[in-house]
Amino acid sequence: MSSSIQQLKGSIPPLITPFRNSEIDLESYARLVNFQVEHGSHGILVNGTTSEPSTLTVEERNRLIDTAMETVAGRVPVVAATGSQSLAETKLLTDHAVTAGVDALLIVTPYYIKPPQRGLIEYYLEVTAPHEVPWMIYHIPGRTAVAVTLDTVAELRDRSPQFVGMKHAVNDLGFVSECLARVGRDFRIFVGLEELSFPMMAVGACGLMNAVGNLQPKPLSQLCEAVWRNDLADGIDIHQRLLEINKAVFFDTNPIPIKYMMKRLGIILENEHRLPMMPAQAELEVRLDHVLEKAGLLN
Numbered sequence: 001m002s003s004s005i006q007q008l009k010g011s012i013p014p015l016i017t018p019f020r021n022s023e024i025d026l027e028s029y030a031r032l033v034n035f036q037v038e039h040g041s042h043g044i045l046v047n048g049t050t051s052e053p054s055t056l057t058v059e060e061r062n063r064l065i066d067t068a069m070e071t072v073a074g075r076v077p078v079v080a081a082t083g084s085q086s087l088a089e090t091k092l093l094t095d096h097a098v099t100a101g102v103d104a105l106l107i108v109t110p111y112y113i114k115p116p117q118r119g120l121i122e123y124y125l126e127v128t129a130p131h132e133v134p135w136m137i138y139h140i141p142g143r144t145a146v147a148v149t150l151d152t153v154a155e156l157r158d159r160s161p162q163f164v165g166m167k168h169a170v171n172d173l174g175f176v177s178e179c180l181a182r183v184g185r186d187f188r189i190f191v192g193l194e195e196l197s198f199p200m201m202a203v204g205a206c207g208l209m210n211a212v213g214n215l216q217p218k219p220l221s222q223l224c225e226a227v228w229r230n231d232l233a234d235g236i237d238i239h240q241r242l243l244e245i246n247k248a249v250f251f252d253t254n255p256i257p258i259k260y261m262m263k264r265l266g267i268i269l270e271n272e273h274r275l276p277m278m279p280a281q282a283e284l285e286v287r288l289d290h291v292l293e294k295a296g297l298l299n
Contacts (some may be wrong), residue, residue, distance in 0.1 A: 009078060011041050012209050015046060017064065020185060035140060041221055043085065047065070047093075072283070084110070105131075107138060120152055121152055125159060137167070139169060197242070201235075210249075210257070211255055215267070219238050245261075245292075257280065259273065
């Protein structure tokens with residue numbers, strides 16, 4: 001395994017997109033990138049689900065990539081989520097990310113279409129064949145309405161030398177063990193569901209791509225490092241401390257709760273969204289305030 005692929009591990013949070021008057025606030029975005037690097041994240045993920053990418057244009061998603069690359073300046077790996085429901089759009093996003101110099105690509109299964117597995121295989125190969133950059137599947141059937149089978153993962157592993165892993169946002173621990181047994185333990189599986197962070201890493205996942213990392217970067221990186229040094233007691237302790245915040249991410253559609261909590265803690269100025277997404281309602285704000293207070297994050 002190349003050194004660049006070995007660096008793809010640990011906590012790589014999917015950053016939110018800050019908006020101001022419906023426009024992307026790139027200055028605030030650069031601050032969020034620095035916030036992640038300075039608080040110990042092992043990398044950053046640009047244009048993941050938490051960034052509300054389906055509300056962004058191709059040009060806006062590309063600008064976020066450029067801002068992230070300029071701000072990171074080689075300090076940590078940058079993973080670019082370049083998937084769309086459109087093959088043509090995915091190619092445009094992928095080409096730009098590769099040209100910008102990202103360390104890896106994360107490509108979501110095309111949503112809404114519900115393609116057959118053979119279609120998924122050819123889709124991924126069509127997008128990634130022109131490039132030498134490592135790429136991963138973003139497996140989130142709750143959003144895309146299509147799941148990836150182990151047979152599909154194995155065939156892609158055989159046919160694409162650059163296929164190195166996946167973000168697994170499914171409540172299925174068994175899949176991780178079966179996948180690693182089938183395609184090799186060097187396959188990079190990132191946890192995409194907050195509450196499964198510790199247990200999924202304990203059975204072989206290499207890291208986390210969790211929205212809650214926008215809020216609490218350091219504990220997530222510490223959780224990864226505890227697993228790496230086989231300190232299960234510390235890992236369990238961190239897991240329990242994060243439990244209420246991890247659950248709060250799903251009190252409403254992601255990233256509605258995350259953006260509110262980030263505003264409440266002063267990480268962003270406004271929890272603005274683009275339609276059809278909406279900010280947290282008053283009753284949700286009260287509920288999230290209680291979570292933050294219980295976690296000791298609010299005075």
